[in-house]
Amino acid sequence: MSLHLGVDGGGTKTAFVLVDERLTVLAEASGPTCYAFPADAAKVRRVLADGVAAVTAAAGVDAAALDSAFFALPGYGEASADVPVLDRVPGEVLGHGRYRVGNDMIAGWAGSLAGADGINVVAGTGSIAYGEWAGRSARSGGWSELFGDEGSGYWIAIRGLNAFSRMSDGRAARTLLHARLLRAFGTDRDFDVIGVVGGEWAGDRTRVAALSRVVVDAAEDGDPVAQGIVADAGRELALLAHAIRAALEVPAGETVPVSYSGGMFTAPTVLAAFGAALGSGYRLAAPVHGPAVGAALVALRGATRP
Structure with a gap:
């Protein structure tokens, strides 16, 4: 053996x-x-x-x-x-x-x-995609949380926190997402969020990314702002697959298997948004391993x- x-x-x-x-x-x-x-x-x-x-x-x-x-x-x-x-x-x-x-x-x-030809899109704390086709390989995304990782847990969380701040200021109408994020921080004072994320957490990417679950749960419960964030995430993740298909020079008319990995895809709403944004020319496949x-x-x- x-x-x-x-x-x-x-x-x-x-x-x-x-x-x-x-x-x-x-x-x-x-x-x-x-x-x-x-x-x-x-x-x-x-x-x-x-x-x-x-x-x-x-x-x-x-x-x-x-x-x-x-x-x-x-x-x-x-x-x-x-x-x-x-x-x-x-x-x-x-x-x-x-x-x-x-x-x-x-x-x-x-x-x-x-190990078969096709594309895999990763959406966990960060996001990246990689594919192989006919002996060629390509990647897309993975540019870090500072200026990339679109569609990732960190990206979704930051979008949620941005919406929270706008709701808090009165720049946007408050929705369920505002109350859910306050509850996640265990406070009833909006400005405490600044102290926790910037001070106590020091912007730690893992702790920030964990807030994506709050955004996704709010989306699943019908919050329109959270649903918009999840839909945008699906489109961003699909763009990674489209970029790799082009880089791999997959012939027109070929159906490319696309699979996924990472914690964000355990959320049905994220997976559905990704699948809808892929469009034709792809076959969405559940991970084998x-x-x-x-x-x-x-x-x-x-x-x-x-």
Whole structure:
């Protein structure tokens, strides 16, 4: 039996899965996010070392016994100076060189489409899309929460908070969303929101992104402002798929499988908005596997070429 490790790093957590040559899951583990920008070698090493130790212990094996591994790390390839650091750290953790490193978008694609040609759109804390077609590959999005990540949890939350501030000032009529966000912050004073988000949270992307759930719930309960935000998110995520289709030079008339991963797609309203915005020429497909198994599949293919 051969052993293959998949590691999927996300904006909220890092998932580890160990499989055999038939992609049978032998053990799983999870840890905090390994997102570090600029690359913080100590943080990444700590998260990866703890996760690898946990997943190998659960399977009763040692890291030295792994035949291959793929580390799908958030932000990989997006800052040239970080790449050597992120390339090196997994080897320090494993104690050998039987591994590869890539962006976490690859794990999302490989898992959702089981490695088949098509496009995967990720909408979690951030957003990004990746696709492969006839030996070509392309990405779109993933430009960070500061000036991109449209349609992501962070983006939806910020749009919701912006609507909240406008309602609070009287620049817009108050809807259910205003009361729901106040309740989420546990206060009845609108200006307390500034102190929490900017002060107590220091703008932490994970904590801010979690507010997207409040916006989505309000949309599902009929709030028109929240529904507009979700519809815009669906259109932005569909634009990622359209951009990749063009970059991959998919012939006109071809139907492209499109799958999805990330926490935002667990909300039926977000998934419905995305599907509606895709339009013709695409086949929306439920994910076959999660991103961690996708990372393991990439590792397995690189080791065995099945």
